[in-house]
Amino acid sequence: MKTIASRSRVPTQTRKALRARNGNGHVSGSTKIKISSRVAAWLKKPKQNLIGGKWAPAASGKLFDVFNPADASVITRVPDSGKEDINRAVSAARRAFESGPWRRLTPSERGKLVWKVGDLILENADELAELESLDNGKPRAIARVADVPLAADIFHYMAGWATKIEGNTIPISVSYAPGSQFHAFTLREPVGVVGQIIPWNFPLLMAAWKLAPALATGNCVVLKPAEQTPLTALRLGEIFLDAGIPEGVVNIVTGFGETAGAALAAHDDVDKIAFTGSTEVGKIIVRAAAGNLKKVSLELGGKSPNIVFKDVGDLDVAIAGAANAIFFNHGQCCCAGSRLMVERDIFDEVVEGVARYAKKIKLGPGLDPSTEMGPLVSEEQLNRVTNYLRQGKQEGACYVTGGSRAGERGYFVRPTVVKDVKPSMSIVREEIFGPVVVAEPFTKVEELIPRANQTQYGLAAGVWTRDISKAHRVAAALKAGTVWINCYNILDSALPFGGYKQSGWGREMGHAALELYTQTKAVVVGL
Ligand code: NAP
Ligand code: MG
Numbered sequence: 028m029k030t031i032a033s034r035s036r037v038p039t040q041t042r043k044a045l046r047a048r049n050g051n052g053h054v055s056g057s058t059k060i061k062i063s064s065r066v067a068a069w070l071k072k073p074k075q076n077l078i079g080g081k082w083a084p085a086a087s088g089k090l091f092d093v094f095n096p097a098d099a100s101v102i103t104r105v106p107d108s109g110k111e112d113i114n115r116a117v118s119a120a121r122r123a124f125e126s127g128p129w130r131r132l133t134p135s136e137r138g139k140l141v142w143k144v145g146d147l148i149l150e151n152a153d154e155l156a157e158l159e160s161l162d163n164g165k166p167r168a169i170a171r172v173a174d175v176p177l178a179a180d181i182f183h184y185m186a187g188w189a190t191k192i193e194g195n196t197i198p199i200s201v202s203y204a205p206g207s208q209f210h211a212f213t214l215r216e217p218v219g220v221v222g223q224i225i226p227w228n229f230p231l232l233m234a235a236w237k238l239a240p241a242l243a244t245g246n247c248v249v250l251k252p253a254e255q256t257p258l259t260a261l262r263l264g265e266i267f268l269d270a271g272i273p274e275g276v277v278n279i280v281t282g283f284g285e286t287a288g289a290a291l292a293a294h295d296d297v298d299k300i301a302f303t304g305s306t307e308v309g310k311i312i313v314r315a316a317a318g319n320l321k322k323v324s325l326e327l328g329g330k331s332p333n334i335v336f337k338d339v340g341d342l343d344v345a346i347a348g349a350a351n352a353i354f355f356n357h358g359q360c361c362c363a364g365s366r367l368m369v370e371r372d373i374f375d376e377v378v379e380g381v382a383r384y385a386k387k388i389k390l391g392p393g394l395d396p397s398t399e400m401g402p403l404v405s406e407e408q409l410n411r412v413t414n415y416l417r418q419g420k421q422e423g424a425c426y427v428t429g430g431s432r433a434g435e436r437g438y439f440v441r442p443t444v445v446k447d448v449k450p451s452m453s454i455v456r457e458e459i460f461g462p463v464v465v466a467e468p469f470t471k472v473e474e475l476i477p478r479a480n481q482t483q484y485g486l487a488a489g490v491w492t493r494d495i496s497k498a499h500r501v502a503a504a505l506k507a508g509t510v511w512i513n514c515y516n517i518l519d520s521a522l523p524f525g526g527y528k529q530s531g532w533g534r535e536m537g538h539a540a541l542e543l544y545t546q547t548k549a550v551v552v553g554l
Contacts (some may be wrong), residue, residue, distance in 0.1 A: 060394040066157045069262070074105040076112055076281060077264035079119030080274020085282070086111035093257060096164035096402040097392035097437045105257045108282035113249065113290040116278035120220045120247040121296055123275025130245065138189030141243050143270040145182030148175060148235075151266065155259055159231055160393035162258040164401035164438070165356060167394055170231075177520075178235035181536065184520035185243035188541060192244060199551070208554040215545040217245035218322060219298035222291040224284070224312070225260075226304045227253035227404045228359040228460075233303055234260045238277065240540035241301070249278045249297070251288050253304075255405045257281040284308065295319045301543065302326070303361070305458075306483070306529050324533035324543045326361065326525055328458040329486030332479040333364030333515060334469075334501065336492035337372045344513075345491040346380035349464075352489055352515040353381075354388060354442050357400055358462040359408075361530075362487035364515055365459060367466040368479060374468040378446055381464065382428040385442035390433050402438040403461060409438035412461030419445055419454040419465075429462070450481065458484070472497070476504045485527025489515045508534070 062070070074090075075082035085106035092101045106112070123129055132140075148155065152175045159174055160167035194213035201209060221241050225233040230252060241248050252260035264279045280287055292300050292315035299322035302312045306327040316323045333352045339345045352364025369377045391398035403409050409432065416430050429443030443463040448455050455465050469475040479488065488507040492498050502510040508526045511517055518524060523539035525531050533543050 060392060062161065062394070063154070063157055065154055066161070069154070069158070070103045074103060074257075074261055074281070076106050076108055076116070077261070077267075077277065077279040078112070078116045079122070079278065080268065082264075083112075083115075085109070086115070091254065091283075093162065094255075094405070095161055095392075096255075096404050097394075099406070099437060102161060103258070105261065105281040108280045108287045110286070110290040112280050112282070113251075113287055113294060116249040116280050117220060117222075117291075117294050117296050119275040119278050120249050123273060124217075124219055124247040127247075127275055128273045129247065129276050134190045134192070137245060138186045138243065140270055140272055141182055141189060141239060142186035144239075144242075144266060144272070145179040145186065147266045147270055148179040148182065148231075148263075151262075152176065152179075155231060155262060157394070158258050158262060159256075160401070162256045163227060163230055163404055164393050166398045166401055168396065169356075170393075174229055174232045177518075178231045181232075181235045181239040181520045184536075185239035185540070188240075188538065189243045189245075192541060192545060194547070197549075210552040210554055212550055214548045214550060215244075215541070216548055218544055218546055219246060220296060221246045221248045221544065222294065222297045222300045222321075223248055223250045224288050224291065224300070224302045224304065225250070225252055227256040228356060228361070230256035231259035231263065234263055236535050237301055237303070238263075240535070241544050242272070242276065244541060244544040246299075246544055247276050247278075249280060249291060251280050251282060251284075251291055254281075254283050289315060292316060293318055297321055299323070299544075309529075309531070322546075324535075325531040326533075326535060327484075327486075327529060327531045328460075329361045329363065329484045329526065329530050330366060330456070330458050330482045331362055331364050331484070331487040331489070331507065332366045332368050332482075332505070333489035334475065334479060334491065335367070335369045335373070335377055336490075336494070336497065337370040338494050338497075339373075339491045339513075340493040342373065342376065342380070346377055346384065348489070348491065348513075348515050349377065350381050350384035353464040354385065354400065354462050355516055357403055357440075358464075359404065359460050360516070361458075362509065362516065362518075363460075364487075364489050365464055366455065366479075366482075367464050368469055368475060369466060371468040371470050374466070378427055378444060378466045381466070382444040385428050385444055385462075388442050390439050390441075392437070400442065400462065403440055404438070406438060408460065409440065412440050412459055412463065415454050415457070415459045415461070416440075416443065416463065419448070419452060422449070422452045422454075424448045424452060424454060424465070427466075450478070456482065472501065476501070480504075480506045483529045486525075486530035487511070 156171035429441035523534035
């Protein structure tokens with residue numbers, strides 16, 4: 028049976044018609060905010076794919092519209108690429124990997140090029156933040172202090188690894204060759220041609236998390252950004268050329284998941300696919316990859332418990348933390364603290380506190396400096412989130428605040444706090460990916476842990492308590508790739524990130540990322 032989160036592919040024409048029906052109401056601030064002359068000039072240039080170091084239109088010549096989610100207006104058009112474009116990009120990456128200058132660079136030279144990309148991201152930070160805000164809807168100020176510098180940071184961090192990818196020497200015994208001597212060692216080599224498919228919630232940052240480790244380890248890449256947010260990836264393509272990354276090492280192809288994405292995941296000459304997005308599409312990727320058994324890494328969804336104990340100490344800090352855990356990036360975070368579990372004695376106080384935060388959040392277009400939360404990324408996402416909200420109401424949940432779309436223009440949803448929920452409800456079980464938190468009380472740790480783990484996901488969790496041994500015991504019992512204690516949403520280039528259970532395969536960032544993008548060769552020398 029299809030869940031309401033299932034992907035229903037709405038044909039482009041229908042989507043356009045739906046968008047055209049949007050009313051003229053507004054949330055706050057003007058959507059007619061002036062775009063800087065630099066970004067306006069960049070948007071006017073025709074958008075093409077980056078293949079083999081050159082910009083090229085889609086083989087079909089087709090384009091699709093890119094929308095501003097604050098008012099549903101068309102910002103620009105990008106190539107609607109398909110199998111032929113993916114074939115060309117994979118061939119370019121293969122040439123660059125097998126015979127281009129990339130593999131002949133010393134690790135130090137390669138590291139310096141990767142570092143340079145980080146520098147150029149910082150040099151263009153204002154422009155990238157504005158473009159990200161326009162395309163995705165997030166506040167420009169947030170993109171400027173979070174998305175863009177973090178994207179630069181992962182290039183700087185990974186650049187350092189280029190010179191530190193080492194194998195081992197291994198003393199071997201070989202009992203069936205008595206008297207013989209061997210020198211055995213391992214090499215860590217790049218996987219080869221890597222396909223990367225990314226989502227729309229942090230478009231630039233997800234591109235950076237994927238590209239930086241792949242390049243630092245010497246791979247060549249074909250990247251497909253999300254259809255909703257292709258712009259900063261294309262701007263990043265220009266930065267790669269400016270940095271002097273050799274042609275064909277990074278190829279960027281825009282298009283839809285079912286066409287360009289599917290062709291990349293299934294391509295027989297792609298050695299590895301790295302994917303971030305929904306668990307549902309993650310499973311499609313795994314099936315597509317089976318054809319040539321390419322390596323697969325997956326960073327998927329979450330329904331993360333954020334647990335507040337009554338001995339938390341400063342309740343205000345925990346309330347602010349719980350609000351940030353769900354409302355950051357409009358709840359469009361794979362690690363969002365979307366299940367707030369609170370010890371019964373303080374349940375009402377915490378829920379009311381988070382609801383107070385929610386009510387104060389100022390909604391508006393990302394480019395309005397006073398905006399604290401922008402629109403959701405697309406009409407499809409607005410419909411998905413409001414469907415969940417309707418379903419929760421029908422099932423009898425109590426909405427403390429929010430619970431509906433805000434305004435009639437753009438894709439805004441009111442920050443929402445829900446209580447009186449049951450484990451069987453879809454809003455408790457499924458990833459909503461919007462500013463919606465469900466709150467549940469608990470009385471005993473023994474009852475709490477199985478409930479916290481009662482989900483197909485295992486990406487992240489939060490624990491708020493001053494009792495240090497309880498904090499460690501609970502962290503150990505939670506089945507999650509990341510546990511935050513007395514904090515939330517703390518991510519760092521040096522910290523491995525990824526999921527237990529159906530939240531993914533492998534760990535991105537930190538030195539764990541080297542595992543994803545290298546393979547081990549054992550070499551044995553008879554002496
Ligand atoms: P999605 O479909 O999983 O999209 C992620 C990426 O996969 C996009 O680049 C998408 O392309 C591509 N894709 C889609 N179908 C594909 C296929 N058959 N083969 C290869 N690639 C394919 O996610 P979504 O539709 O944008 O969002 C749906 C839900 O996924 C959200 O509500 C949320 O629950 C979850 N999500 C999770 C994350 C995360 O970080 N874990 C991020 C985004 C969304 P197109 O963009 O062109 O479809
Ligand atoms: Mg999509």
